[in-house]
Amino acid sequence: MRVLGVDPGLTRLGIAVVDGGVGRAVRAVAVDVIRTPAEDDLSVRLLKVSDAVEGWFDQHRPEVVAIERVFSQHNVRTAMGTAQAAGVVALAAARRGLPVMFHTPSEVKAAVTGSGRADKAQVTIMVTRLLGLSAAPKPADAADALALAICHLWRAPMRDRMAEAEARAAELAKKHRARLAAAARESRTVIK
Known part of the structure; x- marks a missing residue:
């Protein structure tokens, strides 16, 4: 599976493509940071992000896009820009199905390092090791994008199995309720 990982941001958006193989094998295909000047209008910056992401889609043909979920930050303006950049990426992906x-x-931190409280340096070290890179990806946004892709590759099979199990459980529960209802109807007709 080929995953495009995105660490969203307006000033710096980390973007990476990672291929997943058998088991937990992962291979970095490409990594970069999309930058937009802070002095540009918001609409222009979002257009630049969109155009760059579209180029990545054309060049690398990912099968799925993994984006870091925006969490609350102290700086509302930064959080808004991050969310807007993530939205642009999600929209571009949706347009391509x-x-x-x-x-x-x-x-992401837990998937890559084993601890959900790992710092950026720990994530970068582990991404470098897991992908067998000769040098650590810089800046941290690039390493984070790689980590997102790895996280998705390792967690997606588990999520798929969980969804299948939940669907089977729901189907069994539905059949069980139908049998109970039929038994209740039958017992009412026998009593009359």
Whole structure:
């Protein structure tokens, strides 16, 4: 499976493509940071993000997009810009019919380092090791984008199995309720 990982942001948006293989095998395909000048109008910045992401879709043909879920930040303006950038990426993916999954920062950290409280340096070290990179990806936004893709590759099979199990359980519960209702109807007709 090929995953496009996105660490959203207006000034710096980390973007990476990672291929998943058998088991937990992962391979970095590409990584970069999309930058937009703070002095540009918001609409222009969002258009630049959209155009760059579209280029990545054309060049790398991902099967799914994994985006970091925006969490509350102290700076509302920063949180808004981050959310807007994430929305632009999700919209571009939806236009192409690509599934979009959102992962929380702690979920990504736990998947890559084993601890949901890992710092950026720990995430970067583990991403570098897991992908067998000769140098750590910089800036941290690039490492975070790689971590998001890895997180999705490792968590998606589990999520799929959980969804299948929940669907089977719901179907069994539905059949059980139908049998109970039929038995109740039958007992009422026998009593009369």
